[in-house]
Every structure is written in C-alpha cells, then in structure tokens.
Amino acid sequence: MARLTTVFTCSACGHEEPKWHGRCAGCGEWNTLAEEKRAPAPARRGGGGGGRSAEPGEAVRPVRLAEVQAIQVARLQTGIGELDRVLGGGLVPGSLVLLGGSPGIGKSTLTSMALGNLAGAGRRTLYVSGEESAAQIKLRAERLPGAALDVPVLAETDLDTVLATLDAERPEVCVIDSVQTLHAGDLTGAAGSVGQVREVADRITRLAKARDIAVLLVGHVTKEGSLAGPRVLEHLVDCVLQFEGERERTYRTLRALKNRFGSTSEAGVFEMRQGGLVEVQDASARFVGEATRAPGSVVLAAMEGSRPLLVEVQALVSPSELVPPRRVANGIDRNRLALVLAVLGRHAGVGVGSADVFVNVAGGVRVDEPGADLAVALAVASATRGIVAGAGARPIACFGEIGLTGELRTVAHPERRLAEAAKFGLAPIVTPAGAGRGAAEAATLRDALRAGLGAAPAARAA
Ligand SMILES: Nc1ncnc2c1ncn2[C@@H]1O[C@H](COP(=O)(O)OP(=O)(O)OP(=O)(O)O)[C@@H](O)[C@H]1O
Numbered sequence: 001m002a003r004l005t006t007v008f009t010c011s012a013c014g015h016e017e018p019k020w021h022g023r024c025a026g027c028g029e030w031n032t033l034a035e036e037k038r039a040p041a042p043a044r045r046g047g048g049g050g051g052r053s054a055e056p057g058e059a060v061r062p063v064r065l066a067e068v069q070a071i072q073v074a075r076l077q078t079g080i081g082e083l084d085r086v087l088g089g090g091l092v093p094g095s096l097v098l099l100g101g102s103p104g105i106g107k108s109t110l111t112s113m114a115l116g117n118l119a120g121a122g123r124r125t126l127y128v129s130g131e132e133s134a135a136q137i138k139l140r141a142e143r144l145p146g147a148a149l150d151v152p153v154l155a156e157t158d159l160d161t162v163l164a165t166l167d168a169e170r171p172e173v174c175v176i177d178s179v180q181t182l183h184a185g186d187l188t189g190a191a192g193s194v195g196q197v198r199e200v201a202d203r204i205t206r207l208a209k210a211r212d213i214a215v216l217l218v219g220h221v222t223k224e225g226s227l228a229g230p231r232v233l234e235h236l237v238d239c240v241l242q243f244e245g246e247r248e249r250t251y252r253t254l255r256a257l258k259n260r261f262g263s264t265s266e267a268g269v270f271e272m273r274q275g276g277l278v279e280v281q282d283a284s285a286r287f288v289g290e291a292t293r294a295p296g297s298v299v300l301a302a303m304e305g306s307r308p309l310l311v312e313v314q315a316l317v318s319p320s321e322l323v324p325p326r327r328v329a330n331g332i333d334r335n336r337l338a339l340v341l342a343v344l345g346r347h348a349g350v351g352v353g354s355a356d357v358f359v360n361v362a363g364g365v366r367v368d369e370p371g372a373d374l375a376v377a378l379a380v381a382s383a384t385r386g387i388v389a390g391a392g393a394r395p396i397a398c399f400g401e402i403g404l405t406g407e408l409r410t411v412a413h414p415e416r417r418l419a420e421a422a423k424f425g426l427a428p429i430v431t432p433a434g435a436g437r438g439a440a441e442a443a444t445l446r447d448a449l450r451a452g453l454g455a456a457p458a459a460r461a462a
C-alpha cells in the first residue's frame with residue numbers, strides 16, 4: 001500500500017503546513033490546523049492528443065476543442081421538479097452534489113424522496129446513512145410517497161466499507177447522509193474533523209467519477225449558516241445546494257450556490273407536510289393571500305432565480321429605552337437593514353433612532369437581493385407612521401434598491417416583477433423609474449414613500 005504523508009490543513013483558509021502550529025500562517029487564525037493523511041498523487045494520466053498515457057515529463061500534443069469528442073449526458077430526473085430545476089435539469093451521472101442545511105430542515109427527507117422516485121423509475125439507488133439506523137430510515141420512508149421503501153439502505157460510518165459497497169453494488173445514484181459522519185480508518189481525528197471530511201469527500205469523488213455514480217452528499221451547516229468542514233469541500237464537488245428556512249416554519253427554499261452544470265440563480269420552494277416535502281408552485285398566491293392589511297406590512301416583488309415571487313415584508317417599530325436600540329432582521333441581511341434605516345432617517349424624514357426595529361419576511365423566506373430595500377423602507381415607514389400602505393383593499397407591492405443619497409435604483413427583471421404583482425391585483429406597485437407601464441415610478445425614496453403611503457400628516461411622522 002502507498003505510504004501516507006501527514007499534512008496539517010487550516011479549516012479556515014485551506015493553508016497547508018508540514019508541521020502543526022498553533023496559528024495558521026495563511027490567515028492568522030488560532031487553533032485551526034488539523035492533521036490530515038495524504039496518499040501520494042496518483043500517476044498522471046495522459047490527457048494529450050494521442051489519447052495514450054504519457055510518461056511523466058514527456059510532452060503531450062494538446063487538442064483543439066473542436067476535435068474533442070463531446071459526450072452526451074443524459075441527466076437523471078429525481079422526479080422532484082423544484083430539485084431538478086435547481087440542479088439545472090436533473091442529476092449528472094458521475095457528479096457530486098453537496099446538499100447543506102441546518103438540522104431538521106429536511107435534507108434526509110428530500111434525498112430519500114429523490115432516491116424513491118429514481119428507484120421507482122427503475123434506477124439503481126443506494127442510501128448510505130451514518131446518522132440513522134436502517135429502522136429509523138424506514139420510519140421516514142413510510143410517510144413518503146413513491147417507491148421510497150424500495151431504496152436499498154446501508155447504515156454505516158466506515159468509509160472503506162461504504163466505498164467497497166458502492167463498488168460492488170454500482171448504484172447509478174447514491175446518497176451519503178452525511179459526509180461528516182463517515183470515518184476513514186487510516187486517518188487520525190474524529191469523524192467530521194477537517195482532515196476526515198476532506199479525505200471522505202476526496203475518496204468518494206474519485207470512486208464516483210470512475211464508476212459514473214451520481215452522489216448526493218449531505219452536509220451539516222455551522223451556526224453561522226456556512227457549510228461545516230473545509231472550504232475545499234465546496235471546490236471539490238460539482239454542485240453546492242443550500243436548503244434553508246426556519247425549522248418551525250413550513251416553507252423551505254432550495255438554492256444552488258455553485259453549479260458546474262447549470263445556473264446558480266434558480267431556487268425552489270418547498271413545504272414540509274405529513275407526506276414529506278411538497279413543491280410549492282404557487283408560492284406568490286400563498287404569500288399574498290396571507291399578507292395582512294395593517295401598518296408595517298407591504299408585499300415585495302422579489303426574484304427567486306428566474307421566477308418572480310411575491311413575499312410579505314413586515315416591520316414593527318417600538319419605542320425603546322435601549323442604547324443602542326435593537327435591530328432585528330429575519331429573512332433579510334442585517335447590514336442592509338442598517339443602511340435602509342440610515343437612508344430613511346437622513347433623506348426621507350423617517351427617524352427611528354430611539355426605537356427598536358424588527359423586520360421579518362413572512363413565511364420564513366430569505367430574500368438576499370438589493371431589490372428588497374424599498375419594501376423594508378416602506379414597511380418601516382408604514383409602521384413608524386402607523387398608517388396602512390396603499391388605499392385599496394389589496395396590499396401594495398414594491399421593489400427597488402435604495403442608494404446612499406436617497407435615490408431609487410433599478411434592479412433586474414422589473415417587467416417580470418411588475419407582471420407578477422399585477423396578476424394578483426396589487427396596487428400601487430411602487431418601483432424605481434423606468435420599470436414600465438402600470439408602475440408607480442419614483443426617483444427617490446421620498447417620492448416612493450409618498451406613492452406608497454400618501455403624504456403623512458406631519459404630526460404622525462417620527
Ligand atoms: N409526520 C410529520 N409531519 C410533518 N413534518 C414532519 C413529520 N415528521 C418529521 N417532520 C419534519 O421533518 C423534519 C426532519 O426532516 P429530516 O430528518 O429530513 O431533516 P434533516 O435535515 O435530515 O435533519 P438532520 O440534520 O437532523 O439529519 C422535522 O424537523 C419535521 O419538521
């Protein structure tokens with residue numbers, strides 16, 4: 001057997017050292033170096049024009065791309081429309097997909113459902129779990145639709161056993177739940193440590209590519225929301241999916257953070273039910289239906305990938321003795337909220353300096369786009385002034401980025417957002433200038449507040 005060499009890898013930046021140090025020389029972080037054993041690099045395979053293997057050091061003729069034989073990839077449909085769309089049309093054979101998400105979000109449910117559908121379609125599948133016993137997996141499968149009970153399972157944490165089983169069974173699609181629970185016996189360090197996770201992912205990748213197995217690797221996320229384990233894991237795999245939402249809420253969103261075979265702008269919305277995860281195709285209708293007509297509520301016409309999505313943004317502004325007062329943001333970026341509050345105070349006459357501000361995107365949805373700025377501003381202004389946005393029975397809709405000088409800036413796909421808001425009869429639809437017909441266009445935040453809330457009586461303005 002080839003001799004393994006020892007290296008110490010930084011979990012924060014991936015920097016490598018031959019010896020252990022308390023502090024990483026790459027990023028300066030303390031206690032981040034973890035031991036890792038490396039097998040020597042495999043002999044180089046000639047990628048040259050002749051198609052034969054070259055001896056190391058021997059020159060190889062590069063090939064013109066036009067002469068390279070293209071391979072037709074038949075994607076494997078998981079039967080879950082939202083998942084297939086986020087993947088870019090289905091799973092690519094031999095590819096590695098990393099699915100991250102916080103505990104209890106539904107990673108095992110989603111992957112079990114996908115395998116069940118694939119098994120039902122006659123594909124060879126395998127579900128490897130290091131977290132749950134076969135009996136526990138069966139319990140979940142019993143409440144899932146499709147052929148979830150036909151999926152062969154392996155409850156195992158030893159990497160060598162898993163790899164040997166994969167090699168013997170040759171599934172077309174395999175789920176490893178989770179990458180943090182597998183353990184390579186020839187490495188020191190507990191399962192889930194940087195060195196272990198990297199080794200596990202590396203060896204699974206090599207086998208998956210060699211045997212054309214599409215692998216769905218389930219990964220845990222840290223408290224901060226990033227994928228646990230070394231960053232290199234994200235470079236190693238072909239596709240990184242993030243399953244997010246709040247466990248207590250029913251809605252969950254699936255996004256691609258990286259995708260070698262498709263766009264990263266797509267997102268899928270799911271709802272957790274008794275019978276497993278159900279795709280929510282009419283998410284806008286749900287969120288608009290649930291939107292309240294009260295001060296502090298507006299509808300944001302957001303984009304989830306290439307699809308428009310209407311979500312309710314709510315704000316509560318309450319006098320506070322705290323210094324500094326509280327700023328709580330759920331579903332939007334906290335720094336973005338700080339910016340919007342500063343511009344509201346400086347350029348639109350809505351000061352919230354001595355009040356706690358809570359902003360929430362209803363339904364547990366997360367919107368990470370500058371287009372949400374205007375909705376946050378309108379919701380906060382509406383809550384501060386105690387007036388309902390819009391005059392009609394339907395809620396108002398809006399979108400637009402807010403600049404530091406109080407101007408409204410255009411965001412992507414204004415026409416699709418407008419059409420979606422108009423479809424549900426929302427009015428007015430407050431937008432930056434140039435959005436199109438039917439929009440209440442505003443050049444500045446001050447104009448937008450006037451369009452959305454009307455002229456506030458001076459006495460009620462904060
Ligand atoms: N009978 C049920 N009806 C509705 N929802 C359920 C039911 N049983 C379980 N759930 C939901 O499924 C979630 C667990 O899903 P799952 O085990 O797929 O999550 P996970 O992301 O794999 O979690 P972990 O990180 O712990 O492995 C629970 O949080 C719960 O909300």
Ligand SMILES: [Mg+2]
Pocket residue numbers: 107108109131177
């Ligand atoms: Mg799980």
